Amino acid sequence: MRLLKARSLEFEEFLDEKTILLYAILSHRWENEEITYKEILKPTRKALAEAKRGFQKIRVYAAKATKNSLEYLWVNIYYIDKTSSTELSKAINSMFRWYRAAAVCYAYLCDVPPPLAAEGLQDFKLIALRKLVFYINNWMPAGTKKELARPIAPERKTTRIEDTAYCMLGLFDINMPMLYGEGERAFIRL
Structure with a gap:
């Protein structure tokens, strides 16, 4: 499993998932200017990737994790090399386990304006998570999985x-x- 250090924003690879410390996981709605794993690895493209909105999302996410004393982060679009069918298959097969093992999931719904309405959550349902915190437009806190249980039916x-x-x-x-x-x-x- 590949994680990002919350403070330095550098990758760390864990071959044995049992050695992984607590981490936060980000579930989010995709936007324009998302970054990819390949973009962030290439020195010639890294500066361009860091200027994208997707990287700014990672920075806010890292700050929230650090504030909650979590050292590591995971987010699908950024950590999976989707050009590798082997890696993509392994990730899809492991996704449920990774979400379940996370200390917290920050669900960022960038397109849900305040005030939060139940209809804004209808297409966003996660059942593997123990602790889930929702954020809406501009990272405004919207509530937890427990607080928003009704609109988060498992579909x-x-x-x-x-x-x-x-x-x-x-x-x-x-x-x-x-x-x-x-x-x-x-x-x-x-």
Whole structure:
């Protein structure tokens, strides 16, 4: 598992997940100017990546984690090399476990304006998490999973048919290879 140090914003690789200390995980709505793992690794592109809105989101996230005495961070778009099908498959198979093991999840809903309305949370449901804190537009605190339990009913909507099956891997505690393009056959394999 690849994590980011909250204070230095440098990557650290953990080969044995049992050695990982407490970490915060970020679940977020994707925006324009998100950064990728490859962008942040290339010295020639790093400055451009750090100027993007996606990196600013990481900075605020790191500050919140540091304030809560957490040394490490994880966020999907930034830590998974999506150009590697092996890494992407491993990440999807591990995602439920990673969310469940996190000390806290900061759910950032950048497109939900204040005041928070239940309809703003309908498409955002996470069941693996013990501690979940919601933030809305400009990182304004919106409440916890417990406080917002009613609008966070366990339903899941995805953009790809396969992802509906893949998001249930953790619930059933299984692993299977990702075969994008298989459509509804993913449910038969599940």
